[in-house]
Amino acid sequence: MLNLMRLEMKKYKLGSYIKGAVLANIVIAVTFVAMLFISHAESELVFNNYTEALATIDAIIRAIFIIFAATLISKLIIVEFKSKTINTLFLYPINRKKLIAAKLVIVILFTFVSIIFSNVFVTAVFSVVTDYFVLLPGTLTAAIITQHASAVLMNAIATAGICLIPLYFGMKKYSVPATIISSILIVLVVSSNSGSFSLNDIIVIPITLAIIGVSIAYFSIRNIDKTDLK
Template sequence: MLNLMRLEIIKFKLGSYIKGAVIANFVIVGLILSIMFISKFEGSTDFNNYQEVLTIIDSSVRGTFIIFAATLIAKLIIGEFKSKTITTLFMYPISRKKLIAAKLAIIILFTFCAIVITNLFVTAVFCFISESFQLLPDTLTASMITQLVPSVFMNAIAASGMSLVPLYFGMKKYSVPTTIVSSILIVMVISSNNGGFSLNDIIVIPIALALIGVGIAYLAIRNIEKIDVH
């Protein structure tokens, strides 16, 4: 499995996605800090404490990498079915199930690691600059940090499962645009903030979507032997 994953990473030159993730880190940091500095200079009271900003950071990071995951699904799976290059792979003496499982494992691991690392990086940079320039009237406490870490990991696990949902829509007609658009719609629904409330705050919803995503991945692996690409 690990060897298959390594070969897939080399084949699709997925190092470019890591570079993209690094760029996304700095873009998110820049956007968050821009909003905070503008609010401070205008004397706005839109953000009163760290919890509000940390929630926005977490939501932004998860949304970004759920869409990243959809582009990976489109490249590693949907694109190969659409171009029929997957038929060549199916001719090799390699289990179809292991091949698809390796592709999905890459997507899940990338999404999970990217969300955790980006969340911690953006939060660390923001907190350091916020404390230095007093961007918030609130004070950062040790309890906030201890609560943040498990929350980041749990949200990353849920988002990794959720990121697989677009696979279902993409496999319908082997459509790359449908795969990516469905991920954007999921992010818009889950991450939209209305008066400080989002559907992600209802713990059952992200867990349910994560389980649906895992179920879709399981069915994709289980049924791959029955799929005949012409």
């Protein structure tokens, strides 16, 4: 499995996605800091406290990487089925299930790790700037950080499952647009945030969606031996 994953990552030059993730983090951090300075200059608070700000950061990061995951699914799986190049791979003495599983594990790990590291980076930059320039009321306490870290971990786990849902829509007609559009619709459901509340706060919603995503991946892998492209 690990060898297959390494080969897939080398084949598709997934380092470009890592660079894209880094760039996205920089843009998010700069955007949030700019929002704070503008709101401070106009004496209008964009966030009422650190808890609200950190929750918004996490929501935006999850939204971005759900869409990132959809582009990965498109590149690693949908395009290969659409162009029928997957047939060439199926001719090699490689277990089909392991091959598709390796591709999906790459998507899952990329999404999970990106969400964790992005939250750490953006939150660190955000916190240092806000504390130094006193741009938010209140103090970023250890309790707030601990609570946020726990929420980020749980959200990252759930999102790693949720990001697989677009696979179902993409595989229906091997459609890249369907894959991307479905990821955007999912983002509207799980990452919309009003500051103090989002649908993601209703724990049953992300858990249910994560289970659906994992189930889609499971059945896709289980049925792959029956799939033949002509």
